[in-house]
Amino acid sequence: MSNAEQFSDLMVTEQVVTKSTDDMTTLFDAQKRAFNQDRFPSYESRIADLKLLKGAIHNKKEKLLTALEQDFGYRNHNESILGDIFSSLSTIDYTIKHLRAWMKPQKRRVGIVFQPAKAEIHYQPLGVVGIIAPWNYPVFLTIGPLVAAVAAGNRAMIKVSEFTPATNAVLVEMLGSVFSNDKVCVVQGDANIAKSFSELPFDHLLFTGSTQVGRHVMLAAADNLVPVTLELGGKSxxxxxxxxxxxxxxxxxxxxxxxxxxxxxxxxxxxxxxxxxxxxxxxxxxxxxxxxxxxxxxxxxxxxxxxxxxxxxxxxxxxxxxxxxxxxxxxxxxxxxxxxxxxxxxxxxxxxxxxxxxxxxxxxxxxxxxxxxxxxxxxxxxxxxxxxxxxxxxxxxxxxxxxxxxxxxxxxxxxxxxxxxxxxxxxPFGGVGDSGIGSYHGVEGFRTFSHSKSVLVRGKLFFSDMLFPPYGKKVHHLFYKFFVGDK
Missing domain, CATH: 3.40.309.10 (Aldehyde Dehydrogenase; Chain A, domain 2)
Known part of the structure; x- marks a missing residue:
C-alpha cells in the first residue's frame, strides 16, 4: 500500500475542496520569498497581527459557532465557546501580554576561562511553518499553533481537516481578512493533498491528530529533514x-x-x-x-x-x-x-x-x-x-x-x-513517546517556532590566544593544573 493510500485510509472523508499540489507549492514559494524580505518582523508588527486576529475571531464568532454546529450534526454552542472560542482568545491575550519579554535575548553565563565575554540566546524566526489541524477542535487547534508561529515571526501554511468543511470556510474568510496569503494561508483537500503538504520543505511542521497518522507525517517530513512537533493522543x-x-x-x-x-x-x-x-x-x-x-x-x-x-x-x-x-x-x-x-x-x-x-x-x-x-x-x-x-x-x-x-x-x-x-x-502542552514529540503553548510555543541562536560576544580585550600554540608554555601548565587537574 502506498503512503497516499495509507493517508487515505486514515484521513479521507466524503466531500472535500481540493487544491492541487502545484497550487500548494506556489503558496509555499510565495511565503518563502516574503519571509526572505522580512526575516525578523518587529515586535510591533507581530502584536498588530495578533490584535487583528483577535478582532477577526470576535467578528466571526457567531459564524464559527453555526459552522461548528453544522459540521458536527449538532455541537452545543457552550462547548464550542469554551473549547474553541475562549481558548483561542485566551491564547492571544496571554501571548500579547508576554511577547516582549519572550523576544528579549536571554543572558547565559560565561566561564572564567572565556572572559571577558558575554553569552546570549537570540530567538530567531524559523521561516515558513506548516500546521496540520484536526477536526475535533478545528478553531482552537488552528489558532493556537498559528498564534505561536506568528508571535515567533514566522509565515504559516495551515492544512485544515476534511471533516469540518463549514468551519473551514469561515476560517478561510476570517484569516483572509487579517493576513495576505504570503503570510498565512489555508490549504484544503483530500488525503493526497495532506500527504503532499507533509512533504513540503517547511522550516517546522506541527501536526495534531492520531498517533497512527502522526507516524506518516513524520515519515513524510523526514525526507526534507523538517523538524516536527507531533501532538498525538493515547489512552489517558x-x-x-x-x-x-x-x-x-x-x-x-x-x-x-x-x-x-x-x-x-x-x-x-x-x-x-x-x-x-x-x-x-x-x-x-x-x-x-x-x-x-x-x-x-x-x-x-x-x-x-x-x-x-x-x-x-x-x-x-x-x-x-x-x-x-x-x-x-x-x-x-x-x-x-x-x-x-x-x-x-x-x-x-x-x-x-x-x-x-x-x-x-x-x-x-x-x-x-x-x-x-x-x-x-x-x-x-x-x-x-x-x-x-x-x-x-x-x-x-x-x-x-x-x-x-x-x-x-x-x-x-x-x-x-x-x-x-x-x-x-x-x-507547555505536549506528549511523550507514542503520545507526541515536542510541545507548545505559552513561551514553549514561541520557542518551538523559533531558532534559539547562541551568540558569544567579545570586546576589545582578548586573552584566549595565550592558550594558542605553540603548546608547552607555562600558561598551558597552569591552565591544566587549575582547570583539568593535572599536577
Whole structure:
C-alpha cells in the first residue's frame, strides 16, 4: 500500500475542496520569498497581527459557532465557546501580554576561562511553518499553533481537516481578512493533498491528530529533514484513590470526559477505581451525568459524534466488548441514535486488555472502568503500555499523588482535575513517546517556532590566544593544573 493510500485510509472523508499540489507549492514559494524580505518582523508588527486576529475571531464568532454546529450534526454552542472560542482568545491575550519579554535575548553565563565575554540566546524566526489541524477542535487547534508561529515571526501554511468543511470556510474568510496569503494561508483537500503538504520543505511542521497518522507525517517530513512537533493522543487514565469521596471524584473528571462527546485528545480514556468501590462509582457517574444532561431536554442539544464513520468505530468497540463478556451501560434514558450519530456516555465494566476499547484511543463517549486491588498494580499497568498524553490522579493524599508523579510517565498530569491543563496558557502542552514529540503553548510555543541562536560576544580585550600554540608554555601548565587537574 502506498503512503497516499495509507493517508487515505486514515484521513479521507466524503466531500472535500481540493487544491492541487502545484497550487500548494506556489503558496509555499510565495511565503518563502516574503519571509526572505522580512526575516525578523518587529515586535510591533507581530502584536498588530495578533490584535487583528483577535478582532477577526470576535467578528466571526457567531459564524464559527453555526459552522461548528453544522459540521458536527449538532455541537452545543457552550462547548464550542469554551473549547474553541475562549481558548483561542485566551491564547492571544496571554501571548500579547508576554511577547516582549519572550523576544528579549536571554543572558547565559560565561566561564572564567572565556572572559571577558558575554553569552546570549537570540530567538530567531524559523521561516515558513506548516500546521496540520484536526477536526475535533478545528478553531482552537488552528489558532493556537498559528498564534505561536506568528508571535515567533514566522509565515504559516495551515492544512485544515476534511471533516469540518463549514468551519473551514469561515476560517478561510476570517484569516483572509487579517493576513495576505504570503503570510498565512489555508490549504484544503483530500488525503493526497495532506500527504503532499507533509512533504513540503517547511522550516517546522506541527501536526495534531492520531498517533497512527502522526507516524506518516513524520515519515513524510523526514525526507526534507523538517523538524516536527507531533501532538498525538493515547489512552489517558484516571486513578481514584481509595480515600477519595466518589461524588467528588466524579465531579472532577466527568466534564473532561463528556465535553465534545469525549472527542478530545486529553479526555479521560479509562478509570482505575478500587475494586470494592466500582459499583458505587457507577452509581455516582450515573447521577452526575443525568444532572448535567437531563433526559427531558432530549438529545437534540447534545454534541454528536462527528460523522457516521467515527460512530460506527465506537459501536464496533462496544459490540466486541459485549461479545467478550464485558457489561455495557448506556447512561441516562436516551437511546443511541445512529442516524444522528448520538451516543450517551457509555460505561464498560469488565473490560479486558485484549479488547479494542482498551487498546485504541477511544475518542468518544465511552468510559471503561477497571477495578484494582493495590496501587502498584496500577502503576505497573500504566508503565507497561504506551505513554499517555494525560494522566489524572484523584486524591487529596500527597504521598499518593507524588507516587504517580514520580513513577509514571505522561505528557501532562492533573491532580484532582482532568483534561483542563491543556487550557492553562503558561503550561507547555505536549506528549511523550507514542503520545507526541515536542510541545507548545505559552513561551514553549514561541520557542518551538523559533531558532534559539547562541551568540558569544567579545570586546576589545582578548586573552584566549595565550592558550594558542605553540603548546608547552607555562600558561598551558597552569591552565591544566587549575582547570583539568593535572599536577
Amino acid at each position: 487514565p484516571v486513578i481514584i484513590d481509595n480515600d477519595m469521596p466518589l461524588n467528588e471524584a466524579v465531579k472532577r473528571f466527568i466534564y473532561g470526559k463528556t465535553m465534545n462527546a469525549g472527542q478530545t485528545c486529553v479526555s479521560p480514556d479509562y478509570i482505575y477505581c478500587p475494586q470494592d468501590r466500582v459499583d458505587a462509582l457507577v452509581a455516582e457517574i450515573s447521577l452526575r451525568y443525568e444532572s448535567m444532561y437531563p433526559s427531558e431536554l432530549g438529545n437534540d442539544k447534545r454534541t454528536r459524534v462527528i460523522n457516521p464513520k467515527q460512530f460506527q468505530r465506537l459501536l464496533r468497540y462496544l459490540e466486541e466488548a459485549a461479545n467478550q463478556g464485558a457489561t455495557v451501560m448506556h447512561l441516562g434514558r436516551l437511546n443511541i441514535q445512529q442516524d444522528g450519530c448520538f451516543m450517551p456516555l457509555t460505561l464498560v465494566l469488565g473490560a479486558k486488555p485484549s479488547m479494542k476499547v482498551m487498546q485504541e484511543e477511544i475518542f468518544g463517549p465511552i468510559l471503561p472502568i477497571l477495578g484494582y486491588e493495590d496501587v502498584q498494580s496500577v502503576i505497573d499497568s500504566i508503565n507497561s503500555n504506551p505513554r499517555p498524553l494525560g494522566l489524572y490522579v484523584l486524591s487529596f493524599n500527597k504521598n499518593f499523588q507524588y507516587r504517580f508523579l514520580r513513577e509514571t510517565h505522561a505528557g501532562g498530569v492533573c491532580i484532582n482535575d482532568a483534561a483542563f491543563h491543556v487550557v492553562v496558557d503558561d503550561l
